[in-house]
Amino acid sequence: MTDTGDEPRLLRAAFEAAAVPLCVLDGAGVVRFATSLWRQDAPGASAYRPGAGFNYLTSLKHLADAGIAHARLLHDGIAAVLAGRTPRFRLEHPGPDGDRRQVTEASRLLEGSAVITHLDVTSMHAAEMRYRRLMQRYRAVTTDGRVGVWELDPARRRMNVDSSLLTLLGYPANGERDWSEWRARIHPDDVAAVDALWGTCAANGSPDAQGPRIGPLEIRIADTRGGYRTFDCVGVVVRDGQGAVVTVHGTLYDVTERRAAQEAMLRSNRHLQELAARLARFEEAGEQQD
Known part of the structure; x- marks a missing residue:
């Protein structure tokens, strides 16, 4: 020196x-x-x-x-x-x-x-810049694309949901909640499917198990405005070397407006079918009178 x-x-x-x-x-x-x-x-x-x-x-x-x-x-x-x-x-x-x-x-x-x-700190700085760009894209997708990310800890029975999804539903952005709180917000007609999914998520498997993959599953979740929003749910179960479930994570994609448009189209189609059937009956009655 x-x-x-x-x-x-x-x-x-x-x-x-x-x-x-x-x-x-x-x-x-x-x-x-x-x-x-x-x-x-x-x-x-x-x-x-x-x-x-x-x-x-x-x-x-x-x-x-x-x-x-x-x-x-x-x-x-x-x-x-x-x-x-x-x-x-x-x-x-x-x-x-x-x-x-x-x-x-x-x-x-x-x-x-x-x-x-x-x-x-060049490498660290580059990694930080990549992380910032990734987070910017993530926020753009989750905010503009109506996509929410969730993570479930079956052992602790806790579910963590990102702020964009909570904002969409109108709930305070405090992240992790007990699973029972989220279950209570599921539409009654969807609870059975969600309970079956919970059993799949919580079950341990073999050490080399890579799944099962979750969904796509359509579920309805209550918002703070007195209604329900419809989501396509997908995810994956992550296991450790012994096959025990470590975590379950995935996304919820808001399809409320798309589902409403589909149901409106179905109603319109049914209405047209009913009109066509009535017209056919009138024509048939007219032919019989002739």
């Missing part, structure tokens, strides 16, 4: 053992020593990771003067730690090449010094 002072070997060894790019600044912002990982990633007087004897705050100020916005934030945050105004400072920012993401963290040590770490 490179250093410009006579720091105890135990302290230097402890910092080296951290296995991260790390340096220690004195109260003026000068790098007193740096770990080997710090030196590997920033040899010499790199503006981002200046070597021992260089002033880190001065390097950051030069970067800020060159138009790098986050360098000013780093400078001010680290200066605040060295001055004792805050015990810790943390900032995620672009790396030197612009394609990677880093986290710089400063933590105050004794006698006005501070330890600085740089961590590459």
Whole structure:
């Protein structure tokens, strides 16, 4: 480890053992020593990771003067730690090449010094961005597509339903409820089918069981407006290595308007059939009179 002072070997060894790019600044912002990982990633007087004897705050100020916005934030945050105004400072920012993401963290040590770490979080940042995009698509589908996600824990007899479905039904978005509460909201004509489904979900199977898959099953659930909404229910039973049920999860797709349109069409067809039958009888009666 490179250093410009006579720091105890135990302290230097402890910092080296951290296995991260790390340096220690004195109260003026000068790098007193740096770990080997710090030196590997920033040899010499790199503006981002200046070597021992260089002033880190001065390097950051030069970067800020060159138009790098986050360098000013780093400078001010680290200066605040060295001055004792805050015990810790943390900032995620672009790396030197612009394609990677880093986290710089400063933590105050004794006698006005501070330890600085740089961590590459590019993969973590990319994963977070993918997760955010996934959640955006999920919200778009569940909100605009009238789809709700549910999860059932048969052992605890608890059911968790996402907020979009609860909003659609008019219930408060408090998620998990006892299964008996949801069963009480099922249309009486659909309860028997749901009870049979519960037995299937709660039954243990063989370790290699992949199912059974649930549905599609059409069920009606009471809303807070005094009516029922109709859903297509599908799902899958998840088991552990011994075949015991771990969880059951799936989706509920709101088909209320589609079902109402289908029933209206059926009524219209029946009406037309009745009219056709009456017309046929009139024609038959007329022919008999002739």
